[in-house]
Amino acid sequence: MIVKDAFPFLIPLLAASVAAFLLAWNVAGFICLGLALFVAFFFRNPHRVVPADSSAIVSPADGRVVKIERTGNVTKISIFLSIFNVHVNRSPIRGRIEAIDYKPGRFQAAFNHAASTENERNVILVADGDLKVVFTQIAGVVARRIVCWKKVGDSVGKGELVGLIRFGSRVDVLLPAAAEATVEKGDRVRGGSSVIGRIKTNVRTTPR
Numbered sequence: 015m016i017v018k019d020a021f022p023f024l025i026p027l028l029a030a031s032v033a034a035f036l037l038a039w040n041v042a043g044f045i046c047l048g049l050a051l052f053v054a055f056f057f058r059n060p061h062r063v064v065p066a067d068s069s070a071i072v073s074p075a076d077g078r079v080v081k082i083e084r085t086g087n088v089t090k091i092s093i094f095l096s097i098f099n100v101h102v103n104r105s106p107i108r109g110r111i112e113a114i115d116y117k118p119g120r121f122q123a124a125f126n127h128a129a130s131t132e133n134e135r136n137v138i139l140v141a142d143g144d145l146k147v148v149f150t151q152i153a154g155v156v157a158r159r160i161v162c163w164k165k166v167g168d169s170v171g172k173g174e175l176v177g178l179i180r181f182g183s184r185v186d187v188l189l190p191a192a193a194e195a196t197v198e199k200g201d202r203v204r205g206g207s208s209v210i211g212r213i214k215t216n217v218r219t220t221p222r
């Protein structure tokens with residue numbers, strides 16, 4: 015399955031490929047077809063099994079954990095997405111989207127830790143009772159388009175699709191004091207299915 019955002023790129027490439035083959039421009043046809051296949055690959059949306067454990071906080075993105083930093087009571091987990099990773103983003107917990115804050119910025123390489131504070135980014139706050147988790151979609155040197163399909167007030171399920179970042183990027187997750195990280199730097203994670211944190215038992219959440 016691929017997300018709908020692929021079609022503005024995919025349809026013209028497929029049309030150009032067909033036209034090129036009809037005109038016997040085989041090299042151009044294969045180039046356009048190859049680009050179309052890459053677009054379909056990039057915008058893929060594979061099925062993910064979301065953990066049933068209510069204490070689990072799942073990764074909002076596919077990629078590699080490049081940094082874990084604890085500041086005060088908050089733990090920041092940074093995930094780098096290469097151009098070959100799945101680029102749809104998912105909610106790490108169930109709850110209500112309480113805030114979305116888009117911040118314009120630069121387009122540095124997403125593996126550069128300065129990208130977390132200097133690059134174009136979209137900050138999303140999801141709350142479930144007393145539990146609040148913030149995650150940030152961050153553009154990279156190639157990724158020039160952050161897409162968010164949700165708005166403030168929307169309810170989301172754990173692992174539910176919320177948006178995507180085009181062509182290489184980074185996602186940061188802020189775990190509150192009420193949760194503890196369960197991953198380490200260098201770990202590979204999968205959006206919607208990999209557990210990156212766990213909620214402590216004394217946290218009040220909305221009854222299910």
